[in-house]
Amino acid sequence: MKLQDTLELHVKTAVKALFQSELESVEFQATRKEFAGDITIVVFPMLSVVKGNPAAIGEQIGEYLQNNVDLVKSFNVVKGFLNIEIADSYYINFFNSIKDSEDYGFSKNKDDKAVMVEYSSPNTNKPLHLGHVRNVLLGYSVAEILKASGKNVYKTQIINDRGIHICKSMLAWKRFGNGETPESTGLKGDKLVGNYYVEFDKAYKKEISELIAKGQSEEDAKKNAPVLLEAQEMLRKWEAGDKDIVALWETMNGWVYDGFEETYKAIGVDFDKNYYESQTYLLGKEFIAEGLKTGVFFKKNDGSVWCDLTEDGLDEKIVLRSDGTAVYMTQDIGTAIQRIKDYPDVGGMVYTVGNEQDYHFKVLFLILKKLGFDWAKNLFHLSYGMVDLPSGKMKSREGTVVDADDLIQEMADTAEEISKELGKLEDYSEEEKKSLYKIIGLGALKYYILKVDPKKRILFDPKESIDFQGNTGPFIQYTYARIQSILRKSNQDSSVTLSQFEMQLQDKEKQLLKQLEQFPVVIQNAAEQHSPALIANYTYDLVKDFNSFYQNVPILGADTEHEKAFRVALSKTVGQTIKNAFGVLGIDVPERM
RNA sequence: GGUGGCAUAGCUCAGCUGGAUAGAGCACCUGCCUUCUAAGCAGGCGGUCCUAGGUUCGAAUCCUAGUGCCAUCACCA
Structure with missing residues (x-):
């Protein structure tokens, strides 16, 4: 008890x-x-x-x-x-019960209903940036936290692979690309396609000003620019299944997927299943038709289909255009239903999407309920705040985005710089060093983003690099490395039993035990609140206590063998807990640093 | 304008269902490396918890009103 x-x-x-x-x-x-x-x-x-x-x-x-x-x-x-x-005996008993467990803190009871966590929804016309990074880190961590709390979890993403934005890149590539490929240029596929998206925008702006010079109003010029008309024509052809267009679409999307895959791998996240909007919007349309029959939706005179949500305090919402084509909502309805078809054990879903879409998800969940799905009551929008730059919002077309790949590389570079200054790794091979820099750099980035409450917006200043001291990932990784160093030197048989020890706990030791006792509770709270920040802050508190213990109480140099054995075992358990906590945050821990 | 979110030290953030003198880190200042890794430890400086009311033994926390910032309210995604 x-x-x-x-x-x-x-x-x-x-x-x-x-x-x-x-x-x-x-x-x-x-x-x-x-x-x-x-x-x-x-x-x-x-x-x-x-x-x-x-x-x-x-x-x-x-x-x-x-x-x-x-x-x-x-x-x-x-x-x-x-x-x-x-009484000390209570804490010693507690410690004996957890000290040899490698999965301390994780629930062993599994729910029979699974939950699906969606944590990435990229467009395939440009590379991932810092905003996506927050999305991906948050969702991955929440998925891992849910697992640790006893849920079965499927991780997924929804790839927005169709629409006018992709046609823009395709058109620009056709016009200015001269047959360039990732292989011929050495560029990552998503970067190459992103470049053509920018190229399109340049051409578009140029044509607008030409039209304005010829006497058109700005509004007309924006509508009449030939490149835009051509892109729209391309979209119509795509929807009609034009062979050449679809082939080009497949090729360019393929490049982008390869690029994304590389970025996800660098970040260290994975998915159990990918969904593509091009494959789910039709199912959405089916259910719109279904809902029309059952009266969930109604048709206006122009043929567009709507859902009346005024009784729920919201507005009327369009679910199908008058020309019969799908909108965002149509696709999302289809995707949700498809997921339950694919995974019948799923009883609920978590959507990791920015808070700019709060209204959209409120409506989506309501519509799914009205359509009568019982799982619709277990849908949760994990809504997070935007990542802003000092200059304001990131805008890809204005070149103010912080690119995900660049950021990861810069973090590793900073880790390398600091490591070289400290000079503790002389005997490491180049390969070992490189892998360590990545662990530390990523640790700094992930912790920086995950330690703040998901609801709050983050201000990211690229000029002020992320800290490696204080309440940071590397500080915690460093503590873990210190503990491993002690364990290497102690050569202790880890199976000692401590209940036999007649010992008086010191304040610092007892403080650590109290802190360790909290870990399973923190996991459960973090799962309920969908908040990795709780784990991050807990880990920081634990590590602060450990460092204080480490610097004030001799471990290997303890007065008696009993004390030494206890302190080594205590250090080991703290290390394991750090590893487990960071594990659910998606952060690796190094043996040395 | 309607709706939703946020507001705590110079900066970045904690503060669980209301509880003791509001806590960390960065920055700034003092000490500590011939003992287990100084990416560390020990300490100092720093607060109108946005404002005004209310609820009660007790409010950063709950309620009401206001202010500021952000988002959203499209046959965009």
């Missing part, structure tokens, strides 16, 4: 014995550093049942607990707070 639950029973018994009153619940909190004790009972809420002075009541309950409960070693009362010191 959990410490709190045990104590709660005893406190209720105490109150009954002392005051002949029944408590509904007992309020606990961690004892603040400046007071003696491990756990604190707040007396104030009891006053509604027990009349009297809070401090005096606290004294009496404390006295009772000390005399009747073995766990309670001593107590003190400050105002209405009853601080209780827990």
Whole structure:
């Protein structure tokens, strides 16, 4: 039984014995550093049942607990707070129960219903940038956290592979590309296609100004520019299945997928299944037709199909254009249904998408409910804040985006620079060094992004590089490496049992044990709240405590063998917990650094 | 204008279902490497928790109103 639950029973018994009153619940909190004790009972809420002075009541309950409960070693009362010191034996028993477990913190019970997490939805006309990076890191981590909390999880992405934006790149490539390929240029496929998207925009802008010079209004010029008309014509041909256009579309999308794959691999994320909008929008249309029959949707005079959500406090929403073509909503309805068809064990889905689409997902979930799907009540939009630059929003066409591949490389470069200054890796091979720089650089980037609450927007200043000191990924990785160094030197048989030790825990040791005890709770909270930030902040607290212990208490140089054995085992368990916590954040830990 | 989100130290962020004197990191200042990795430790400086009301034993936290920033309200995605 959990410490709190045990104590709660005893406190209720105490109150009954002392005051002949029944408590509904007992309020606990961690004892603040400046007071003696491990756990604190707040007396104030009891006053509604027990009349009297809070401090005096606290004294009496404390006295009772000390005399009747073995766990309670001593107590003190400050105002209405009853601080209780827990016996060392409790913490030693706890430690023995977890110290050899490699998956400490992870739930062993598995739900039979799975959850699908979507955490990337790129367009295939340009490379991934910092905004996608936040999306991907967040979603990957939430998927891993859900797994750790006992869920079966499928990771997926939705690739927006059709539409006018792709035709723009295709058209520009046809016009100016001279048959260039990733092989002929040495460029990553997504970069090559992205370049032509920019080329299109240049040509488009040029034609607009030419038309304006000829006397057209800006509005007309934007509509009449020949390249745009041609791109639109291309889209119509694509939808009609024109062989050449479809072939070109397949080729260029193929280049982009290869490029994306490389970036995902560099980031260290993967997917169990990819979905493509070109393959799901038709299913969406089917269900629009279905919904028309059942009255979920209605048709306007011009032929467009809508869903009336005014009774739910929203507006009318279009689900099919008057020309019968699909909109975004159509595709998303189709994709959701397709996923449940493919994975019947899925009972809910998480969509990792920026908060600019809050309204869209509110509507999507509502429509799926109206269509009568029982899984529709378990849909969650993991909405996150934008990543802004000091100059404002990132815009690909204005060249103000922070490219994902470049960013990852820069982080590794910074790690290399710092490592060289510190000069601790002389005996490493070039290959080992390179892999370590990547681990550290990525660790810095991922931690930087994941430690902030998903809801909040992030301001990223490319000129001020991400820190490697303080509350950062490398700081935590460094602590892990230190622990591994101790383990290498100790040569300790890890199977020691510590219950036999007659020992007095030091404050720093007890603090670590208390912190370790929290880890499974933190995992569950993070899963419920879909927040990797909780894991990141927990890990930082744990690591701060460990470093304080490390620097103030001798481990290998302990006075007795018993103490040494305990401290080595404690260090090992902290290391394992760091590894597990960082694992669900998608961050690697190094053996040395 | 309607709706939603955010607002805590110079900067970046914590602060769990309301609880003790609001916490970290960066930056700035002081100490600590011939003992387990100084990407570290120990300490100092730094606050109108956006504003005004309200709820109560008690509010950064909950409620109301206002201010500021962001997003959204398209036959765009």
